[in-house]
Amino acid sequence: MFVLCFLNKKQYFYLIFNKKTPMDTPKTINDSRLIDYLKTLTASEMNRFRKFVASPFFNNKKEAIALFKYLKKVHPIFEKDIYRRQIYNHLYPQDACAKSQPLDNKRYAELRRVMSRLTGLVQDFLLYESRNQNEVRSKQQLADILRNRGLTTHTQILIKKAKDTQTKLPQGSPMHLHDKYLIAKTELNHILSVGRLKDVNLQPTITNFHHHALAGQLRLYAAGLSAQKTMPKKYEYPMMKSILEHLAVNDYTHIPIIDVYYRFCMLFKGENNMMHYERICKVLEEKKDYFPLSELRHLYDLLLNFCNLKINKGLNYNHQKFDIYRRTFPDKIWNNGEYLSRDDFILAVRAALGIKDITGAKEIIDVYSKDLHPKQRKGITLLAYVFVYLGEKKYIEAENAMVTMRNAPPGFYYGLYDRLLATQIYYELITIKSSEYLKMFDNKVNNMDAYLRNARMSKRNKELYTNYLHVVRRIRNMRFIKIDAGVRHLGNIDRVNAPSPRRLENIKSDIKNPDKPLVSREWLLEKIEEVIA
Numbered sequence: 001m002f003v004l005c006f007l008n009k010k011q012y013f014y015l016i017f018n019k020k021t022p023m024d025t026p027k028t029i030n031d032s033r034l035i036d037y038l039k040t041l042t043a044s045e046m047n048r049f050r051k052f053v054a055s056p057f058f059n060n061k062k063e064a065i066a067l068f069k070y071l072k073k074v075h076p077i078f079e080k081d082i083y084r085r086q087i088y089n090h091l092y093p094q095d096a097c098a099k100s101q102p103l104d105n106k107r108y109a110e111l112r113r114v115m116s117r118l119t120g121l122v123q124d125f126l127l128y129e130s131r132n133q134n135e136v137r138s139k140q141q142l143a144d145i146l147r148n149r150g151l152t153t154h155t156q157i158l159i160k161k162a163k164d165t166q167t168k169l170p171q172g173s174p175m176h177l178h179d180k181y182l183i184a185k186t187e188l189n190h191i192l193s194v195g196r197l198k199d200v201n202l203q204p205t206i207t208n209f210h211h212h213a214l215a216g217q218l219r220l221y222a223a224g225l226s227a228q229k230t231m232p233k234k235y236e237y238p239m240m241k242s243i244l245e246h247l248a249v250n251d252y253t254h255i256p257i258i259d260v261y262y263r264f265c266m267l268f269k270g271e272n273n274m275m276h277y278e279r280i281c282k283v284l285e286e287k288k289d290y291f292p293l294s295e296l297r298h299l300y301d302l303l304l305n306f307c308n309l310k311i312n313k314g315l316n317y318n319h320q321k322f323d324i325y326r327r328t329f330p331d332k333i334w335n336n337g338e339y340l341s342r343d344d345f346i347l348a349v350r351a352a353l354g355i356k357d358i359t360g361a362k363e364i365i366d367v368y369s370k371d372l373h374p375k376q377r378k379g380i381t382l383l384a385y386v387f388v389y390l391g392e393k394k395y396i397e398a399e400n401a402m403v404t405m406r407n408a409p410p411g412f413y414y415g416l417y418d419r420l421l422a423t424q425i426y427y428e429l430i431t432i433k434s435s436e437y438l439k440m441f442d443n444k445v446n447n448m449d450a451y452l453r454n455a456r457m458s459k460r461n462k463e464l465y466t467n468y469l470h471v472v473r474r475i476r477n478m479r480f481i482k483i484d485a486g487v488r489h490l491g492n493i494d495r496v497n498a499p500s501p502r503r504l505e506n507i508k509s510d511i512k513n514p515d516k517p518l519v520s521r522e523w524l525l526e527k528i529e530e531v532i533a
Contacts, residue, residue, distance in 0.1 A: 003261050027103075028081045034115050035078055037122040038071060042337040045129070052125045059121055063091050063114045077375050084111060110343055136179045137165045143186050147193055155190050159183060168299075172257040172291035174216045181208035211255060218244065218261035225268035226305050229458050240265070256287045257295075264302055277306070277320075288331065297333050300324060311354070311512035312464065314521055318354030325351055326360070329368055340371035342380045342409070346417070349384045353391040354522075361388050379409040386421050395428040412455065416465065419448035423472060424523060430480060438480055445469060445476075463517040474507050479531045504532050 029035060040051060052067045053059050070090050074080065085103055088095075088111050095107070103111065132138065143158035162183050169176065184205040191199050219237070220343075224235040244265060251259040260283045263276040284299060291299065304324060310317040325348035329336065334344035345368060352361035365388070369381045382405040389398035402425065408418035426441035452465055478499045508528045511521060518524070 003065040027084045029084060029087060029115065030078060030082055032115060032119075034119045034122070035071075035082075037119060037126075039076055039078065041076070042212070043076075046072060049125050052128070053118070053121055058124065059117070062254060064117045064121060066091050067114055067118050079375075084108065087111060090338040115180060130447070134175070134179070136162050136169065139165065140179065140182050140186050143190070144270070147186070147190055152190065152194050155186075159187050159190065162186075170290055170292045170295075172287065174212065174219055174257070177212035177215050177257070181205065181212045184208045211258065213259065214243070214252075215255075215257050218258060218265060221495070222261050222264035222268065222302060225265060226302055229268065229309050230305070231458050256283050256290055259283060260299060264299075264306075267306055275290075277303075285327070293333060296331075300328055300333060312517060312519075312521075314512060315514070318351060322348070322351035322355055322357065322360065325364070329364070330478065332434065335371070339376075340368055342372055342376050343413075345369070345372060345380060346387075349387055353387055358388065358391055361391065376409065379405060379407075382417070383409060383414070383417065386425075390421060390424060393428070395425055395432060398425045412457070415451060416448075416455075419444060419451055420468070420520065422519070423469075425450060427472070427476070427527070430531050435480070441476065445473060460517055464519045465516045467516060468520055468524070471507065471518070472527075475524065475527050475531060478504065478507070479527075489523075499531075500511070501532075504528065508532070 038046075050068065050072070053065055059065070067087065067090075070087065071078075071082070074082065088103055088107055091111070091114060092107075139158050139162035143155045143162065145156065146152075147155040163178075166176070166179060166183070171177075188200070188202070188205050191197075221237055221240055221243075224237065227233065228235060244262070246260045247258075252262065260280055263280045263283075266455075267273060267276045267280070280299075280303060282304075284296070288296060304321060307317040307321040307324070311321070325334075325344070329340075329348065334341045345364070348364050348368075349361045352358075352364060363386075365381060365384050369377060369384070372380055382401050386398050386401045386405070387400060389395070400419070402418070403424065405418075408414045422444040423441065426437050426444055429437040430441060448465070449469055452462060452469070455462065508525070510516065511518065511524045513529060
């Protein structure tokens with residue numbers, strides 16, 4: 001009993017029910033850095049990485065190759081537990097002693113060395129891939145290397161190739177402007193090194209650096225101003241006032257990336273919202289081939305965050321939000337590699353329901369659910385239908401879909417969605433089926449409360465959902481009143497027990513307060529109106 005005092009809860013229950021010591025618990029590598037890295041690689045990247053690992057130039061450890069081949073078979077989800085001992089046995093089949101007992105420190109240290117080697121190879125591979133993806137930068141850097149080695153004839157050829165390559169690429173990214181500046185700088189250094197002083201012209205280098213620096217600063221300012229609205233942080237913005245004043249009186253519309261990030265800064269500062277919003281939408285629509293896909297996704301993320309900020313304040317920006325998704329889904333902007341992002345799929349469905357466009361929500365599900373990852377498709381599609389059924393007020397169908405789904409898809413926010421939906425579904429079922437659902441509703445509310453208290457999330461997001469729980473509890477206490485052993489609706493009891501109009505109006509006013517962070521504001525307003533009626 002003395003030993004038990006030093007065990008935590010998990011160890012205690014394992015000891016009681018399994019009759020083993022905590023040290024006998026099989027250990028897995030599922031939460032290792034190596035598995036986290038491999039999860040991010042697409043199927044095509046895994047195939048290239050296979051060649052990378054097998055190359056003697058990059059890797060001379062055969063155990064790392066064997067470990068990669070083993071893990072490739074369960075890539076990319078890694079759903080099943082991968083135990084340390086089974087990995088060790090696979091790598092060292094000749095070690096018969098390790099097959100029937102836990103790994104000792106010496107064997108585990110050897111396994112860690114192999115895992116560390118493969119982890120390092122993933123890092124080297126990602127750097128190698130990133131470097132080779134920027135063909136312009138590679139040519140520019142090689143031109144600099146050749147110039148430093150005195151091969152000036154070859155330097156000029158590479159500078160020309162870098163320029164030609166860059167003209168064929170999307171221009172709308174800070175990296176593109178940076179590459180343009182680097183090429184101009186390399187060309188200037190080349191002219192100086194061969195002594196052609198009459199050809200020296202600093203203007204291209206100055207102009208390209210100015211555009212690169214301006215786009216980079218505005219991009220960071222916009223990201224900071226956006227984050228500041230949702231996170232309790234304050235940032236310093238050196239020179240922002242003078243830069244925005246400069247842009248207000250100088251025309252940069254010929255460089256869309258500068259123009260659009262300037263508009264975002266003004267948007268998040270709250271100046272001429274509609275004018276800047278419409279200009280951003282116009283640029284993104286007309287110049288979508290100008291921006292690389294990753295930059296376009298970043299810009300639309302900023303635009304969606306602006307819409308969410310307005311929606312959370314009770315303003316109707318759901319039309320704009322759904323319009324963004326409807327315009328961008330066909331261009332595969334929200335795809336992570338081959339598959340559509342599950343987060344944006346669900347958010348698009350919710351945006352449609354935010355404007356009561358049931359048809360639009362179903363169309364998103366019908367057309368784009370097939371683009372989800374096969375292992376995520378069923379759970380995410382069922383969750384989308386739960387949202388749709390709730391929007392259609394088909395509460396029994398919504399409950400059935402949740403039962404079919406069994407568990408929320410993996411991920412903290414999906415667990416939160418699941419609990420939020422459950423509170424709303426069971427609230428509605430109290431009124432249309434029976435008061436037996438009141439206990440289930442209370443359990444779901446308490447479950448969500450516990451989930452939030454243990455959550456690692458931003459302060460604002462925690463406020464959004466905690467305030468929702470506070471309000472929904474108040475409405476529940478107003479509408480469903482216990483009498484003896486049963487529960488009666490407010491409309492069926494003596495008026496003397498009814499809450500005062502003043503209390504009800506206070507709750508309604510609290511819900512409508514735009515400065516109060518709150519999710520499901522519209523649904524809560526609908527419920528308090530029902531109580532008032």
